[in-house]
Amino acid sequence: MTDAPVLAVRGLSTQFRIGGAWRAATRNIAFDLYENQTIALVGESGCGKSITCQTILGLLPAAVARTEGSIVYQGRELVGLSDAEMETVRGKEIAMIFQEPMTALNPVMTVGEQIAEAIRVHRRCTKAEAKAEAIAFMDRVRIPAAAQRYNDYPHQFSGGMRQRIVIAMAMACKPKVLLADEPTTALDVTIQAQILAELRDLCANFNMSMVFITHSLGVVAAIADRVAVMYAGEIVELASVEELFAAPQHPYTRALFQAIPRVDETAENLQAIPGQVPPITAFPEGCRFAPRCPMRMEKCAGRPPRLAAADPASPHAVACFLHHDLALEEAAE
Amino acid sequence: MSAAPETLAIRPPAVWLRFARALWRTATANAAMMTGIALFLAVVIVAIGAPVFAEVDPLDQDLLARLVPPSPGHWLGTDAFGRDIWARIAYGARISLVIGLVAVGIAMVIGSALGILSGYMGGWVDQAISQATNILLAFPSLILGLMVVAFLGPSVPNLIAAISLATIPQFIRVSRAPTIALRERDFIQACRALGFSPLRIMVRHILPNIWPEILVMGSLWLATAIRVEASLAFIGLGVKPPTPTWGGMIREGFEQILNSVYLALFPSLAILVVVLALNMIGDGLRDALDPRLKESKR
Amino acid sequence: MARYALLKLLYAVPTLFAVLLLVFVLTRVIPGDPAQLILGDQATPEAIAALRTQLGLDKSIPLQFLDFLVGVLHGDFGSSIVTGQSVVSLAAAVLPSTLELTVASLVVGVVFGVPLGAWSAMRRNRLPDIAVRIGSLIGLSLPAFVFGILLLVVFAVQLGWFPVIAPSGDVSVFEDLRALVLPAVTLGILMAAYITRVTRSSMLQVLGEDFIRTARAKGVPWWRVVRRHALRNAIIPVVTVVGLYLGVLIGNSVLTEMVFNRPGLGKLIVGALAQRDYPVLQGLMVLYTLLIILANLITDLAYGVFNPRVRFA
Numbered sequence: 001m002t003d004a005p006v007l008a009v010r011g012l013s014t015q016f017r018i019g020g021a022w023r024a025a026t027r028n029i030a031f032d033l034y035e036n037q038t039i040a041l042v043g044e045s046g047c048g049k050s051i052t053c054q055t056i057l058g059l060l061p062a063a064v065a066r067t068e069g070s071i072v073y074q075g076r077e078l079v080g081l082s083d084a085e086m087e088t089v090r091g092k093e094i095a096m097i098f099q100e101p102m103t104a105l106n107p108v109m110t111v112g113e114q115i116a117e118a119i120r121v122h123r124r125c126t127k128a129e130a131k132a133e134a135i136a137f138m139d140r141v142r143i144p145a146a147a148q149r150y151n152d153y154p155h156q157f158s159g160g161m162r163q164r165i166v167i168a169m170a171m172a173c174k175p176k177v178l179l180a181d182e183p184t185t186a187l188d189v190t191i192q193a194q195i196l197a198e199l200r201d202l203c204a205n206f207n208m209s210m211v212f213i214t215h216s217l218g219v220v221a222a223i224a225d226r227v228a229v230m231y232a233g234e235i236v237e238l239a240s241v242e243e244l245f246a247a248p249q250h251p252y253t254r255a256l257f258q259a260i261p262r263v264d265e266t267a268e269n270l271q272a273i274p275g276q277v278p279p280i281t282a283f284p285e286g287c288r289f290a291p292r293c294p295m296r297m298e299k300c301a302g303r304p305p306r307l308a309a310a311d312p313a314s315p316h317a318v319a320c321f322l323h324h325d326l327a328l329e330e331a332a333e
Numbered sequence: 334m335s336a337a338p339e340t341l342a343i344r345p346p347a348v349w350l351r352f353a354r355a356l357w358r359t360a361t362a363n364a365a366m367m368t369g370i371a372l373f374l375a376v377v378i379v380a381i382g383a384p385v386f387a388e389v390d391p392l393d394q395d396l397l398a399r400l401v402p403p404s405p406g407h408w409l410g411t412d413a414f415g416r417d418i419w420a421r422i423a424y425g426a427r428i429s430l431v432i433g434l435v436a437v438g439i440a441m442v443i444g445s446a447l448g449i450l451s452g453y454m455g456g457w458v459d460q461a462i463s464q465a466t467n468i469l470l471a472f473p474s475l476i477l478g479l480m481v482v483a484f485l486g487p488s489v490p491n492l493i494a495a496i497s498l499a500t501i502p503q504f505i506r507v508s509r510a511p512t513i514a515l516r517e518r519d520f521i522q523a524c525r526a527l528g529f530s531p532l533r534i535m536v537r538h539i540l541p542n543i544w545p546e547i548l549v550m551g552s553l554w555l556a557t558a559i560r561v562e563a564s565l566a567f568i569g570l571g572v573k574p575p576t577p578t579w580g581g582m583i584r585e586g587f588e589q590i591l592n593s594v595y596l597a598l599f600p601s602l603a604i605l606v607v608v609l610a611l612n613m614i615g616d617g618l619r620d621a622l623d624p625r626l627k628e629s630k631r
Numbered sequence: 632m633a634r635y636a637l638l639k640l641l642y643a644v645p646t647l648f649a650v651l652l653l654v655f656v657l658t659r660v661i662p663g664d665p666a667q668l669i670l671g672d673q674a675t676p677e678a679i680a681a682l683r684t685q686l687g688l689d690k691s692i693p694l695q696f697l698d699f700l701v702g703v704l705h706g707d708f709g710s711s712i713v714t715g716q717s718v719v720s721l722a723a724a725v726l727p728s729t730l731e732l733t734v735a736s737l738v739v740g741v742v743f744g745v746p747l748g749a750w751s752a753m754r755r756n757r758l759p760d761i762a763v764r765i766g767s768l769i770g771l772s773l774p775a776f777v778f779g780i781l782l783l784v785v786f787a788v789q790l791g792w793f794p795v796i797a798p799s800g801d802v803s804v805f806e807d808l809r810a811l812v813l814p815a816v817t818l819g820i821l822m823a824a825y826i827t828r829v830t831r832s833s834m835l836q837v838l839g840e841d842f843i844r845t846a847r848a849k850g851v852p853w854w855r856v857v858r859r860h861a862l863r864n865a866i867i868p869v870v871t872v873v874g875l876y877l878g879v880l881i882g883n884s885v886l887t888e889m890v891f892n893r894p895g896l897g898k899l900i901v902g903a904l905a906q907r908d909y910p911v912l913q914g915l916m917v918l919y920t921l922l923i924i925l926a927n928l929i930t931d932l933a934y935g936v937f938n939p940r941v942r943f944a
Contacts (some may be wrong), residue, residue, distance in 0.1 A: 059847055083853060091850030098848075103841040108863050108939055117859075118849040153939045169849055468649045473882025476919050483904050483912060484657040560774045564886055567776050568901055580774075587780055587890070594784065601777040608772035616768075 004075070005032035006209050007056070007094075007177050012069035012079075014048070014055045018281060022066065025051050025280050026233040028328065029069070030307070031226075033177065038203065038210040040224035040241075042217065042256070046277050048233040049213040050099075053179040056211075057096055058086040074176070092122040095170035099182040101162035105154035111165045112138070112150030118172040137168040141198060160191035164198070171202060178203070178210045184219060196222055217260060221245065229253045232277055232288035235307055239316040249310065249318040252289045287320070295322060303327040355621040366617025372610035376603075380426035387420035391577045400593040410595040412585060418595060421577035422603050428571075428578045429607065432489060433558040436496035437551055443497070444504020445547050449535050451505065452512025463509070466502040474499035474561050482570045489572055492565065496558050507550045511543045549618045556611035563604050579604050639931060643924040650920040651703060654913050655696050708914030713906050718914035721899060726918075729895035732818065732884055735811055737873070739819025740826050745869065747823070748830025749862060752838065763827060770824025775883040779817040779890035786813060796892045814891045818883055822876060829872045834865040867938045874930025878923050 012029040015022040026048040033039050041049040054060050055067050058081065071078040073093060078086070090096075098104040106114060115134035119125065125133075131150065138146035141164040154162055163183060170178060180199065184192040200223060203210055212223055220227055220241065227244045229237040229252065237250040248254045255273045275292040278284065284291055290300040299321055309316055310323035318324075361367070379386055395415035403410045409418040451462035469477070474496070481495035515521055516539075524534050565571050566580025567587075574581060579600040586597025666682040667674065683689050687698050702708065708718035751763035787795045793813050794806075802810075837843065838861055846860045847853070885897030892898075896915060903911035935941050 054844075057848055059844055087850050087852050089850070090848055096845075096848040098841060098845060100841055104845045106842040106846065106860050106864065108867075108937070109860070114846075117846075117851060121849070121851050121855070155940050166845065169845070172849070464645065465649075468646045472920070472923065473878040473880075475879075475882035475885065476916075479885070479900070479904075480654075480657065480912070480916055556772065560772075564774050564776065564883075567774070567886065568889065568904070570904065583777065583780070587776075590780065590784060591788070597780055601773075601780070604774060604777065605769070605772055608774075609768060612768055612772055 005034050006074060007033040007211075008070075008072040009033075009052075009056070010070040010072075012052065012055065012067070012071060014051050014060065015066050015068070016280065017064045017066075023280050024233065026055075028307070029235055031228050031235065031238060033209050033211060035176075035209055036203065036207060037225045038212055038223055039226045039228060040212045040214060040220045041228050041230055042214060042220055043230035044215060044277050046279075047230045049230055050181050051233075052230075053096065053181050053211060053213060056179060057090050057094060058083070059090075059096075088122070091118050091170070091175065092173045093175055094177040094179065095173070095175040096179040096181065097163075097166050097170045097183045099185050101159050101166055101186065104166050105162055107154055110151045110153055111157065111162075112152075115165065115169045115172055118169050122173045134168070134172065137172055138165070140171070141165075141168045141202075143168070159187055160195065163187060163191075163195055167195075167198065167202070171206065174206055174208075176208060178208055180210055180212045182213050182215070185214070185216075192219075193222075199223065217256060229256070232283055233280070234288060234304075234319065236289065236320070237316075237318045238307060239318075243314075243316045247316075249316065249323055250289075250320050251293045251295050251322070255294075297321060356618070358621070363617045363620065365613045366620075369610040369613030369617065372606055373614065376426055376607050376610070377430065379423050380430050383420075383423040383427060387417065387423045389417040389420045391416060391420040391424040392575055393417070393420075400589065400596070402593065402595060409599045410593065412582070412596050413589050413592075416577075418582070418599050421582055422579070422600055425577040425579045425582060425600065426603065426607075428489070428576065429559050429562060429604075432492050432496065432562045433555050436493045437500060437555045437558050439493065440497045440500035440554070441504055441547060441551050444501040445508040445540070445543075447501070448505040448508030449512050449539055449543070452509040453516055453531065453535050453539060455513075455516075459509075462505065466505045466509075469498070469502040470506070472499065474557065475564055478561055478565055479568065479570060482565060487565075487570050487573060492562060492572065495565075496561055499561070500554050500558060503554055504547060504550060507546055508543055511546060512539055515539050515542055545618070545622050549615055549622060552611050552618060553615035556608045556615065559611070560604065560608055635935075636928060636932065639928050640924075643928075646924065647917075647920060650917060651700065652696070654916050655699055703917065708917065709910035711903075711908050711911050713903075713908050713911075718911050721911065722896065722914060722918055725894050725896055725899055728893065729881075729884055729888070729897065731811065732814055732887065732893070732895060733877070733880055735815035736818030736822055736880060736884075737877070739815050740822025741873070743819070744823040744826025745830050745862075745866070748827040748869075749834050749857070749865065751827065751831045752834035752865075753857065755835065760831075763831070767824040767827040770820050771828075773821075774886070775817055775821055776886040776890050778820060779814070779887050782813045782817055783890060810891075810893070814887045814893055817887050817890070818880060821883060822873075822880060825872060825876050825879075826869060829869050830865060833868045834861060837861045837865045840864070863937075867934070870930065870934050870937050874927060874933070877926040877930070881919065881922060881926070 009032075010030050012026065013024050014026045015024045017023075029048075029052055031039060041052065043049055051060070055065075056071055056078070058067075058078070060067075067079055069079060073089065078089065081089070105111065109117075112131065112134050115137060116127070116130040119130045119133055120127075135146050135150055138149065143149060143161060143164055149157075154165070157165065167183075178199075183199070184195050187195060196219065199210065199212075202208065210223075212219075214220060224241050226238070226240050228235045229244075229250060231252050237244065237248070237253045239249075244253065248257055252273075259272060273292060278288065278291075284301070286302045286304050287293070287300040288304070290296050293300065304327065305319045305321050305324075306326040306328045307317050307319040308324055308326045310318060393416060395411065397415065398406075398411050399413055399415045401411040401415070409422065411417055412421070447462050451459045477499040478492075478495040481498060482491055485491040485494070521534060521538060524538055529538075562571065563578070563580035563583070566578040567584045569584065571578045571581050582600040583597050583604075586593075586595075586600065589596050666679045666686060666688060670678055670682060687695055690698070706719060710717050711721060714721075747763050747767075751760045754760045783795065787793045794810050843856060843860055846856045851860070884895060885900060887893070888895040888897035889901055896918070899911065900915050902908075903915070
């Protein structure tokens with residue numbers, strides 16, 4: 001493993017224009033992604049996981065969204081690149097797969113054309129070469145009779161098969177980083193396991209790093225090396241999978257673990273987190289989890305805590321005053 | 334808008350209220366719709382108060398002042414018989430509006446009644462009504478109107494009949510589909526379980542829910558009806574001369590186009606204003622109704 | 632596909648039958664005796680009785696309908712009571728001219744409507760969008776004849792770029808096309824107004840779809856996303872609407888042909904109206920129905936070409 005991260009995100013904030021004012025949907029997002037590693041972004045829906053991924057690829061429309069902070073990919077700053085410059089990054093360097101395989105594919109183009117297109121927009125090659133390569137990738141993600149199915153349309157495939165096609169499309173230019181936005185959520189459990197295995201396999205074989213979004217801690221355990229737990233647009237805890245599962249520090253992370261049903265416990269121990277994730281227009285002043293937090297202290301409502309390690313020797317970082325006294329310097333917007 | 338429709342639908346006034354609120358919001362926020370309403374009201378006022386607004390009788394001929402361009406005595410000039418164009422436009426508005434409103438009104442009542450009946454009853458009733466609708470829908474309203482008026486003769490009642498006939502299927506179509514969707518919903522099932530008569534369910538529970546869509550259709554088809562009436566008059570199938578109609582005036586103006594453009598120009602503008610106003614209102618109503626068309630952030 | 636087309640045509644049979652019935656009923660509810668109408672006020676009772684027998688009006692109503700149906704099935708719609716020519720030959724002589732106009736205006740409508748609608752959607756709520764929306768609203772608020780008169784006065788009478796009256800007889804292809812421009816634009820603008828609106832709303836919907844994001848995520852340049860992904864999907868509802876409005880187009884060709892004094896079904900029908908030529912009117916109504924059924928069939932088939940989800944087995 002080399003020391004320099006493939007992808008380094010620092011102080012990333014995505015803001016949306018809502019009713020004329022800019023509101024930050026995510027704040028101070030920071031993580032490093034190393035070669036061959038998978039980092040999982042975990043959290044309830046609406047916590048900013050998908051927005052963060054789409055921001056990395058610059059997919060949000062400029063009219064309603066803007067980005068602050070820094071995204072460095074292999075030493076190159078991505079924030080502030082023009083759309084034309086980003087087009088050479090998208091797909092070729094950083095690819096993305098999505099949650100809904102049923103809607104992620106263009107219904108009026110054959111699946112083969114869609115994979116071949118990904119190849120042809122990044123590399124000079126003939127149609128025949130692109131086609132041969134697309135079939136090879138379809139084969140690679142285990143689509144049966146790939147050559148015959150090249151000319152089929154998305155509606156002729158099952159959900160799991162479509163997700164494989166989406167993956168083949170993302171892999172077509174052998175990107176260094178794959179952003180996977182809940183790629184298994186919409187699938188049956190058995191298919192989920194197959195797709196996860198497939199993704200793990202591809203990462204290992206193509207020397208690829210992955211940002212994996214999920215709301216399921218079970219999936220995290222199966223695929224990730226490191227985990228970033230997100231809440232209301234912020235990372236509240238960042239640790240290796242082993243550390244996080246062994247000793248979750250943030251009350252929100254602990255609540256997530258307690259919300260998983262287990263066979264060896266009675267139903268009384270299963271605890272739902274009271275309340276709801278606040279909407280983007282009503283984020284609390286201090287710690288954003290404070291209103292729902294069972295261990296809330298007085299100072300939690302004052303300043304937002306900074307994501308930092310409680311023990312300077314450990315990379316396990318948490319944003320909670322229970323573990324350290326560091327606050328985010330800048331005032332919340 | 335996001336309140337559960339089930340709870341609202343049991344009390345029909347709530348649906349009304351919701352629609353009225355959406356309407357008010359749209360109207361005040363939507364400049365085009367406001368303009369449309371203002372223009373349409375202006376035309377209605379001119380039509381009602383035609384004798385006040387135009388001191389001259391629209392049939393008075395002044396052979397000494399033929400094809401006069403716009404002047405203080407004749408605001409919009411005169412036609413080939415020396416009749417005042419402004420007076421003829423003001424009185425012509427009556428014909429256009431009466432034929433349009435009555436024809437679309439009739440079509441709205443008959444069409445939505447048949448549509449709800451068809452959607453709610455299903456079975457052979459639905460089959461028969463749908464088949465008839467499809468046949469009538471196959472016809473361009475102009476050709477259908479033309480045929481009916483050609484055979485029955487041009488008179489106000491016949492024009493109304495022809496335009497209604499061409500418009501009814503549109504209202505059947507727009508009310509049938511949502512009725513089918515509503516029929517399966519819990520609150521309608523509940524009404525049935527309570528033993529309400531089909532008539533009561535259709536009138537008290539289904540109609541209030543689909544009424545806004547019918548209204549949108551009404552405003553858009555009123556625009557079409559006025560256009561079709563003018564077209565028929567232009568072809569020579571309008572209310573018989575010398576009664577002033579906009580289409581008829583354009584027809585006369587077209588014959589005189591090389592002598593005076595005003596004769597064709599002003600009634601054309603009148604049609605444009607009314608139809609444009611109605612289309613703006615219809616579009617605004619549709620926006621008020623359809624939350625999908627609203628600005629959405631993803 | 633041939634099977635599908637045949638099936639569709641079969642479905643049209645009841646429609647056609649109903650139209651024939653409607654036409655028949657309409658001709659029978661005309662106030663007065665058709666024979667009297669044809670021969671005029673001065674006709675002797677003997678002449679009227681003779682004509683009644685000749686027209687089959689002395690038979691019972693169901694029998695008359697049967698006669699009418701048999702005639703239609705043989706392609707016999709009777710003859711014009713004015714010129715004596717058969718209705719079929721009258722219609723056949725002018726049908727190409729109307730079809731030419733319809734197709735040309737369809738082309739104008741698509742060529743202007745689709746790009747304008749797409750452009751408008753992509754510049755949503757900005758100046759081009761607002762301009763296009765106002766333009767299309769005016770386009771569909773103007774009756775076809777008003778716009779026709781405007782074009783005629785400006786471009787034919789004032790500027791003299793195009794002929795005021797369509798040339799008849801043998802003319803060069805160029806002259807023929809030159810005479811086609813203004814009528815085709817008149818009708819095409821109407822069509823373009825509809826197409827613009829549908830393309831815009833359909834495009835707005837498609838641009839929000841997930842697969843657009845997928846295409847962008849794989850690095851497809853924006854312009855290519857619009858052309859290859861968005862437009863190809865957005866065009867599907869446009870096909871349906873074009874099909875629906877073909878009827879409107881055919882209807883409005885009547886007005887256009889009147890304004891431009893152009894031979895065609897519309898001119899024929901207006902002439903027949905003026906002279907109360909009932910057989911011609913009857914025949915034309917059936918012909919219009921056939922045209923519209925055909926237009927719907929073509930639309931259905933075209934829909935399948937654009938939408939792979941409904942390819943015919």
